[in-house]
Amino acid sequence: MGLKVFGFKGGVHPPHRKEGTQDKAVERMQAPKLVYIHLQQHTGAPCEPLVKPGDRVKLGQKIGQPKGFVGAPVHASVSGVVKEIKQMPHPAMGEGLAVIIENDGMDEPDESIIPRDMESMDAEELRNLILEAGIVGMGGAAFPTHVKLSPPKDKKIDLVILNGAECEPYLTADHRLMVENPQDIVEGLKVIMKVLGVERGYIAIEDNKPDAIRAMADAAKSVSGVEVVKLKTRYPQGAEKQLIYALTGRQVPSGGLPMDVGVVVNNVGTAAAIARAIKTGMPLIERIVTVTGGGVAQPKNLLVRIGTPFKDVIDACGGLVGQPAKVISGGPMMGIAQYTLDVPVIKGTSGILVLTKQEAETPEPGPCIRCGRCVEACPMGLMPLFISAYALKGDYDNSERLHAMDCIECGCCSYICPAKRPLVQSVRTAKRVITERRKRAAAN
């Protein structure tokens, strides 16, 4: 671990709140009676359903086919009968079309499920397997992995980084995976490196997870070109651009992608999912979810079938304690507040956070006192106070001039603001408006 680590500018230190689940081994949750499998589980276009109500489906059977290159198929996470295909609450998009399957409890695997051997497969076959297994980024953004693994010819990739920072408070899903299944992660990394033809791979972990660092270092010991790197614990260390800078000193150009600086970043969970998809032949039909917060009776790390409603997941953790005030899909810094517990787990659901009234306090904003804390905290070097002030006035041109589009929406500015101003929230609005305008301008 002699690598020079650059760190990154800015950032904040929110309380970790990981004590509740960081030492709890992952438990397998029993598959629910009904699963709700969204046809859009990823960045990109939604899938076309391949089944219709009344069809019998088997475990791992493909039930949704992506329409474009940026997309990933979805699969049945139980065997049973398709009851309905209809609009359902979606944890990231409000609503979306979902395939509802009634579980017959048999877990009868589809005929297409055949274990494979990564050594005997070439890069093209591996990339295709990753696509067919429906693998997307497991860190939360759910970007289709095969797209990341298909850089254009002119982009020379020389480094793969596995992101095990897990810098969001409360979440421990990646942490437990690294402690319990480090071998899968290393194998997945080897596959990614093989697909990209890259010799060098880093597994980056924050120093508040010493047991994960030990386990990963042990598993990666004999693999050439792979190194486990310890990072200082600071939010948002796990943000892609900050992670790349911390490890290489390279900056992804504004508006560009990691591949522009020769790097591909994947979550440790994604790597493990790749390894398992190859070894077992089973596509991505389950994931580890950290279920925690003051509103949950027994916080746990659960291995959950995709499509399981939040309500069932929480019930598997002893149910609610009192009245929940806020339910978040993901972590408290970037996660999305849910309006109902009927929303199902998707591939990108890293955590279900149930906050009590006390934890979910939304403070009243006061006037900006120009203390400059947001400027100091912004890991992108932006000036959130000014971008936000313009955005709140509707002056999006000036928001854009001050680089609103470079905001990664990590939330450090809003977190640190002593006046509790809606900084990232208003920058987000500005970004949306600017994106719309650009689209319209491009269409004309």
Next chain:
Amino acid sequence: MEPLIVSSSPHVYSKDTTARIMLDVVLALLPAAAAGVYFFGGRAALIMVISVLSAVMTEAIVQKLMKKPVTISDWSAVVTGLMLAFNLPPTVPLWLPVVGSAIAIALVKQAFGGLGHNFMNPALAARAILLAAWPVYMTTWADPIRGAASGMASTNWSVSGATDAVSSATPLAILKGLEGTEEQLPPLWSIIVGGTRGCLGETSDLALLIGAAYLLWRRVISWRIPVSFIGTVALLTWILGPQGLFTGNAIYHIFSGGLMLGAFYMATDYSSSPVTPKGQIIMGIGCGIITSIIRLYGGYPEGVTYSILLMNVATPLIDRFTMPRIYGEVRADV
């Protein structure tokens, strides 16, 4: 089930609040306030109390009149009131802090939009107005009741009123060799510990530095403005000495007058100083240059107030031209 709260992330917030920051400034000012009372007696305490009360009341009245929420619980008016008192000689008539606080809060702060919108430090702007309107009251320096300077002039100054006070020189006036200041300079230690003539809050550098250390530790202020401000004054007053280059008494200069108070507490006022790290250093250097020029060549013995006010109005420009380089910035010229 009650409806769930749906709001945009983040869902957790730091414990820091505006009120806590302002309270920290008040706490940091307490050692210097205590030193003021110790060296100048009960009248200093009286001026501070009057100044703070009038600042808070002005804020409440103005906000009531403008039908805005009354925000006196955020401690910011307390800070302004206390800062103003710190910038007054201990001999001023008791109505002066009332007028000063009203100017600071009503004119400089609320008229421009309240907290965070004042383009100058309210206490300093009020001080400058008082100095122009009542120059005699504002430059009548009395001997402290304790300390090195207490027996220096045969002043018969009492706690009960300002009328007994005579105009006597501050160390900076002596340093400058102003007319009628043939007195000896007080020893350096008394300047640092306190007990020389001057405004009631600036007398003890030691007390001010203790408070400044607290503010730095609490991260309410950063080192950038104070260090660049004081460093610039030290450098310039040393280089541009009275007997030619590099003969100046820099140590004496930085511990005299209102420099410590100005550099750590006034120039660092959030609303009227740059938010960019580079801009803060420019602010400090600019304050240092102007202070030194006024002290060495200007008509006044002290220049801290005017230097900060001048840099205050330059703040929007400084912020504009010192925008930090963003991550991954693609320069048009590259």
